[in-house]
Amino acid sequence: xxxxxxxxxxxxxxxxxxxxxxxxxxxxxxxxxxxxxxxxxxxxxxxxxxxxxxxxxxxxxxxxxxxxxxxxxxxxxxxxxxxxxxxxxxxxxxxxxxxxxxxxxxxxxxxxxxxxxxxxxxxxxxxxxxxxxxxxxxxxxxxxxxxxxxxxxxxxxxxxxxxxxxxxxxxxxxxxxxxxxxxxxxxxxxxxxxxxxxxxxxxxxxxxxxxxxxxxxxxxxxxxxxxxxxxxxxxxxxxxxxxxxxxxxxxxxxxxxxxxxxxxxxxxxxxxxxxxxxxxxxxxxxxxxxxxxxxxxxxxxxxxxxxxxxxxxxxxxxxxxxxxxxxxxxxxxxxxxxxxxxxxxxxxxxxxxxxxxxxxxxxxxxxxxxxxxxxxxxxxxxxxxxxxxxxxxxxxxxxxxxxxxxxxxxxxxxxxxxxxxxxxxxxxxxxxxxxxxxxxxxxxxxxxxxxxxxxxxxxxxxxxxxxxxxxxxxxxxxxxxxxxxxxxxxxxxxxxxxxxxxxxxxxxxxxxxxxxxxxxxxxxxxxxxxxxxxxxxxxxxxxxxxxxxxxxxxxxxxxxxxxxxxxxxxx
Numbered sequence: 001x002x003x004x005x006x007x008x009x010x011x012x013x014x015x016x017x018x019x020x021x022x023x024x025x026x027x028x029x030x031x032x033x034x035x036x037x038x039x040x041x042x043x044x045x046x047x048x049x050x051x052x053x054x055x056x057x058x059x060x061x062x063x064x065x066x067x068x069x070x071x072x073x074x075x076x077x078x079x080x081x082x083x084x085x086x087x088x089x090x091x092x093x094x095x096x097x098x099x100x101x102x103x104x105x106x107x108x109x110x111x112x113x114x115x116x117x118x119x120x121x122x123x124x125x126x127x128x129x130x131x132x133x134x135x136x137x138x139x140x141x142x143x144x145x146x147x148x149x150x151x152x153x154x155x156x157x158x159x160x161x162x163x164x165x166x167x168x169x170x171x172x173x174x175x176x177x178x179x180x181x182x183x184x185x186x187x188x189x190x191x192x193x194x195x196x197x198x199x200x201x202x203x204x205x206x207x208x209x210x211x212x213x214x215x216x217x218x219x220x221x222x223x224x225x226x227x228x229x230x231x232x233x234x235x236x237x238x239x240x241x242x243x244x245x246x247x248x249x250x251x252x253x254x255x256x257x258x259x260x261x262x263x264x265x266x267x268x269x270x271x272x273x274x275x276x277x278x279x280x281x282x283x284x285x286x287x288x289x290x291x292x293x294x295x296x297x298x299x300x301x302x303x304x305x306x307x308x309x310x311x312x313x314x315x316x317x318x319x320x321x322x323x324x325x326x327x328x329x330x331x332x333x334x335x336x337x338x339x340x341x342x343x344x345x346x347x348x349x350x351x352x353x354x355x356x357x358x359x360x361x362x363x364x365x366x367x368x369x370x371x372x373x374x375x376x377x378x379x380x381x382x383x384x385x386x387x388x389x390x391x392x393x394x395x396x397x398x399x400x401x402x403x404x405x406x407x408x409x410x411x412x413x414x415x416x417x418x419x420x421x422x423x424x425x426x427x428x429x430x431x432x433x434x435x436x437x438x439x440x441x442x443x444x445x446x447x448x449x450x451x452x453x454x455x456x457x458x459x460x461x462x463x464x465x466x467x468x469x470x471x472x473x474x475x476x477x478x479x480x481x482x483x484x485x486x487x488x489x490x491x492x493x494x495x496x497x498x499x500x501x502x503x504x505x506x507x508x509x510x511x512x513x514x515x516x517x518x519x520x521x522x523x524x525x526x527x528x529x530x531x532x533x534x535x536x537x538x539x540x541x542x543x544x545x546x547x548x549x550x551x552x553x554x555x556x557x558x559x560x561x562x563x564x565x566x567x568x569x570x571x
């Protein structure tokens with residue numbers, strides 16, 4: 001659509017989704033800051049797709065995520081449910097009351113030191129209780145910052161991060177946070193453990209009406225809503241919340257894109273049988289129900305398997321991460337997400353969510369896999385053709401959907417994004433008359449280089465590719481995961497380390513309709529058939545019946561059959 005953003009409304013459902021979402025929004029926020037000496041041209045990505053403008057009661061212009069998030073009691077730490085940009089409506093109501101007033105105060109969570117540093121840099125809390133944020137130029141993002149005014153960032157330590165709100169540096173609208181008070185985030189009692197519990201939440205009028213009210217608030221102010229992106233925990237009861245939420249969206253907003261990212265924390269061990277079995281059941285029920293109501297579903301995990309057998313976490317040659325820390329795992333997944341979602345966030349010639357899904361989900365293939373190379377291995381001044389030739393014939397990205405080894409699989413369709421490459425490196429720099437090392441060196445544009453490379457890798461595959469100058473931002477509170485062999489721009493150094501912190505990186509990301517899902521979904525069904533459900537009656541007590549399990553098994557097997565070999569385009 002010319003002349004306006006094609007808006008997307010984001011839903012975050014669950015605590016690990018909150019971790020991924022916090023990194024995601026931090027990265028969007030970092031991309032809004034434009035240093036005065038920025039070399040990359042602005043405007044490849046349109047922030048209005050994800051953000052909305054508004055005003056506080058005091059006339060302060062705001063720019064906040066178009067976001068609804070749901071989490072459990074105790075998950076916000078020191079973050080207020082209504083956010084910090086607007087006056088507290090409950091406080092206003094209390095002041096209007098002229099009678100006797102009794103105040104009961106809960107013990108406050110101590111504010112994370114990182115957030116204290118962030119707040120002092122972003123604005124000030126006045127004595128009247130109103131948060132005064134710095135002005136927003138042209139209503140688009142934070143103020144212009146120069147090296148002279150940018151405060152030195154405080155990097156949060158892993159030990160200081162308990163919940164996602166401990167490192168979220170983006171102000172949220174009061175309509176964003178929806179707390180589920182009937183379940184607890186901490187402790188062993190009152191946990192949201194099972195798919196059926198999650199489904200039942202959105203059957204309750206209280207929570208259903210609250211979600212519908214927030215949906216209507218955001219949707220009605222959109223000029224051209226292209227759809228919804230949903231970040232949803234797959235491993236716990238939020239898979240059931242996601243199932244009901246996507247069902248609601250499909251019924252109420254027919255024709256809009258619904259792309260669901262099913263999130264799973266890092267690898268786990270078989271020390272807690274009930275949690276492991278619940279994880280398996282929630283994942284299976286979630287994938288089946290989410291795929292029924294979504295345009296596209298993509299599991300995202302750094303683990304090697306969706307099943308019960310633990311597999312080692314995936315490896316990135318230039319990252320050093322701890323797979324047991326949600327803070328680390330979610331940062332990597334958010335970086336992949338920030339890259340593979342580029343097509344429907346482009347300012348110029350965007351691919352709508354519906355069209356992206358249609359390209360990937362033909363012949364019933366509603367589930368796709370993701371992969372990413374973080375960072376993409378670029379040497380300063382090396383051309384893209386040279387880099388791609390060095391990669392050889394192996395799959396150039398690390399799998400991120402817990403579907404095992406990608407070697408030998410067939411790809412039916414793919415959407416690929418490569419970002420963070422300087423324009424001068426897009427094509428071969430060989431002097432005229434030099435023999436060409438490969439057909440890639442004959443290409444005249446970077447887009448042509450990438451498209452031809454993908455065609456060589458997977459002939460006759462339905463493929464879409466995008467090449468961007470804009471890198472992915474990895475400034476604090478993004479954890480420092482990078483090897484010392486990377487420059488400040490995430491390029492591979494040929495000399496000794498400079499000691500400068502990595503601030504941005506080139507990334508290659510891909511969504512694939514892949515034959516690996518035949519085995520992954522089939523194996524998931526086989527593991528379910530082996531379960532003695534009488535041992536796990538509590539899962540059924542949570543609202544799921546034996547017939548529901550049989551139906552999920554059938555649907556899993558049907559989904560798996562969609563990904564059997566055969567012709568790439570015929571499925």
